């Protein structure tokens with residue numbers, strides 16, 4: 174079932190949680206790659222550069238993926254802002270600031286010089302940072318959210334996501350953020366440019382980002398229950414495939430679940 178040309182994978186809660194790979198995720202990913210299906214990795218996590226994400230996937234799953242197959246909401250934010258702002262004040266990791274600069278968005282630590290405030294998950298967030306951002310917004314800077322995911326799945330449980338920080342700034346400023354990540358247009362445009370020919374399947378753990386992106390684009394959807402969506406909520410959702418985990422994906426696609434075995438067999442026929 175489903176002759177998909179491209180599979181768009183979410184990462185956190187789908188392929189891994191924290192440092193722990195979802196059991197069977199590596200085999201599932203290998204099976205998809207072995208079937209020559211185009212893979213795109215679309216994450217609302219703006220805290221890492223694409224090459225850092227590729228390194229994380231390799232470290233956790235032992236699968237090598239190309240950095241240019243990874244789309245982050247930081248990249249979407251850079252594309253959204255390039256050419257329209259002079260300098261952005263960043264609440265987020267150093268990698269978010271680097272990604273913005275790469276995308277042509279100058280950054281500043283001077284709130285009085287910022288005409289945009291760009292927000293991602295910042296594990297070192299301080300009150301002073303919220304204060305500087307609020308003052309910049311009051312002086313006319315745009316409030317731009319890489320994403321508004323309320324939580325972030327970790328081995329310890331769900332911790333505050335970028336959306337929780339954005340909410341603090343929206344509350345303080347009375348300004349609604351421009352949101353770049355899934356399921357919003359900047360991210361949809363960035364992902365759409367990486368697709369191969371044929372039908373698209375998006376695999377995710379969050380309904381209001383991953384699944385809603387698929388719905389907005391007319392793509393097929395697969396919801397996994399290894400992340401933020403509890404099974405009772407998942408069961409009530411209208412999705413094309415409801416999977417306990419991404420490990421069930423090869424069966425849904427009619428693929429060999431152990432491509433390693435297939436490779437070994439093929440290798441014996443090489444001259």
Ligand SMILES: [Mg+2]
Pocket residue numbers: 183184185186187377378379400
């Ligand atoms: Mg996720």
